[in-house]
Each structure stands twice: as structure tokens, then as C-alpha cells.
Amino acid sequence: MNSAAFFVITILTLAAALAAASLSKLIHAALSFAMAFVGVAAFYFLLGAEFVGLVQVFVYVGAVAVLIVFTILLTRREQESTGAFNWGGVVVAIAVFGGLLWAILKTQSLSLAAPEIEPLTVKRIGEVLMTDYVWPLQCVGLVLTAALIGALILVMEEKR
């Protein structure tokens, strides 16, 4: 595991996430959001979970970012006032980050290096999905179907 790659990915991801959280134009924020999730997928590749990284790119950059862009296009009528920035949120976020940082740095057993592992193949993931995790898989399928129908019903025009 390369440490230069780690720092490059970290800086890229956090910069894109900060841009997505702070840019005033919605389209720019949505594209920064896609960039941040490419960075998260790069984290997954670095950690040896290539399948999850690919799923992340397909689902977030391919589907969710496009969905967000379409929603922005469908709702952009008035430009929202960006002047009133809520500083309470900044204080809460910094406090949460400080608390998490304190807890992570205080725990001694977390500073361990990565062990050498067998590469996780897609075949193994498929076998586990079809044996140990078959009930969660079915439930997720049900949830996705219900979400699809629910989103359709929410967006459908009301006929009078």
C-alpha cells in the first residue's frame, strides 16, 4: 500500500468534498460531488476492494450524480440566496471532527499496518452473496423495488 497514493487520494477527495459542500452554484457542487465519490472509489481500490470501488463508480458517478443533475435542471427556477451561511453547522462539524480525531489518536491499537491478504475475487464475493448473504440480498432487492415504485408515485403528476 503506497503512502504517496494515499495522501494524493485524500487531498483530492477532501478538496472535492469541501467544494461540493461550499460552492454556491448547484451544478458545480454536483460535479464536485461526483469527483469526491471518484476519490472514495480510489480509496476502495487502494484498500484492495476493487469490486466495491467499481460499484461505487457505477452507482454514484453513473447514476446518483446524473440524478442530482437532472433534479437541479428540473427545479432551478430561482437562485437561492447564498448570503446567509449557517455558522452553527460549521461549529458542529468542527466539533464532531475534533471529537473523532481525539478518539482515533487516543486509541493505540489502531496504528497497525495492513497485513498481506489474498486478493478478494469477484467469484468469492458472488459465492458469499449467494450463500451467507442471500437473505440480505433479497431484502435489498425488495427495498430497491419499493424505492423505485415510491419515487415514481412521488414524482407522478396528479390527474384531476
Added chain:
Amino acid sequence: MVSVAPTKFAMARTPSPARETRALPNPNEGHAMTPTLSLFLIASAALFSIGLLAALSRRHAIFILIGIEMMLAAASLNFIAFWRFGPQPQQPTGVMVAIFSIAIAAAESAVGLALVLAVYRHYRTTNVDQLDQLKG
């Protein structure tokens, strides 16, 4: 339980010498320069805090959804990191949780964006501060 744990460690450690010989040309291998688990956790905590910042300080409903997605991604990153650095990486438990969490997050964002569209049709705004009809 106590007698089982050392054998598990032994089974997990036995394949490592063969790989260390293969990984010898890399001088950083096993050095303090390789990223540790706490570095990944700090990166994930930073991503979570940025998501929290977006969800709390922005007025636009789509930004709040973006912040929630970032927090979910930070949680998935934690799962993957703990799986990779954990004592039993043969069981892909963290990977499975991350996959299911991505699926649930996709469903959540689809329903959330549909709600934003429905609210926009009804109120002609996406500013969450103006959606105060339930205020007493």
C-alpha cells in the same frame, strides 16, 4: 475461546512469509511510511465532518442530500478499512456491508430526490427554511 484465538492467528499469518519475499523490492514495505488504519479513519472522519457541514449549513434540499450521501460513503469507507486491517480478511464481511450500504444509499437518494421534486412542485421552492407549514 482463548485457546482458539492463537490458532486463528497462526492460520492467518502462515501465508505471509512467501509474500514478503515477493514484496522485498519495495523499500517502504512494512515501514512506518505505509498508511496505517488510523490514517484511513482520520480521512473518513474528515469526509464525515464535511458531509455533516453540508447537511447542516446549506439551505438547499439537494445540498442536504449530498451531505447525507457523503456521510454514508464515510461509513462505508470505515467498514472497508476495518475489513482490510482486521485479523480475518478471508471473510469479506466489511465488503458485503459496504455493497449493501451502497444499494441502500442509492434507493435513499432516489426517493430523496423525488421528494425534492414533489416539494418543488407544491411550494415552488427548494429552500428548506421556507418549508415551515408544520410550524406551530
